[in-house]
Ligand code: KMH
């Protein structure tokens with residue numbers, strides 16, 4: 511297990527409305543400013559959902575390409591695009607995200623109830639994402655919303671082989687209403703099913719953010735934080751900005767004697783292609 515901690519920031523997501531969360535970064539300029547602030551305090555990777563001119567989620571290919579270019583220009587962060595999008599996005603739009611050629615992209619390992627909605631990830635779609643990422647040299651982050659999705663990850667790797675670079679990285683997304691709970695017991699149960707040699711990070715949605723962060727750190731895992739996952743910093747206190755969440759994660763990682771990893775170390779760890 512690596513000694514440092516990979517901190518990923520997920521600054522925007524597809525679920526919060528700008529009108530409800532005015533400090534949510536939605537323009538490319540806001541996203542780049544957030545990315546730079548977060549890198550300064552310890553983030554090494556950014557998980558990106560983009561918004562259109564109307565601040566609503568979009569998977570517009572040109573805007574995705576512009577966003578990747580801007581983040582590469584202004585930061586050293588590993589740029590991960592979401593292929594999850596919003597629950598309403600059709601599969602072909604989600605697959606097309608890969609044509610923006612990010613360093614990494616998310617690949618959710620199964621369908622899950624998602625609050626009052628359903629986040630659809632059919633088996634054939636997951637296989638297609640896995641193969642297209644490998645064809646393009648994009649490193650997947652396998653998103654796990656429920657324990658059975660780890661069994662699906664084993665099935666995927668057994669049937670279709672390792673991803674680009676040969677390293678498997680998993681992100682446990684815990685505490686979604688409809689998915690696995692965000693607590694230590696569930697994180698420990700998930701660890702037993704993570705493939706040999708894989709690394710993992712974890713994030714807890716809403717009020718599960720802190721317990722999941724502490725459990726992951728103590729178990730040798732990495733961290734994802736950000737306003738995609740929580741907009742409250744403490745009971746009764748709204749998040750000021752994404753950097754506030756990254757700074758707290760970095761502080762805890764240092765206390766745990768596993769300080770934040772710089773982006774170049776993360777590229778080596780995850781086997782991100784240098785040409786991207
Ligand atoms: N917005 C969710 C429906 C991902 O980025 O890959 C899916 C999600 C996962 O956020």
Ligand code: ZN
Pocket residue numbers: 520523557559592594738
């Ligand atoms: Zn996401």
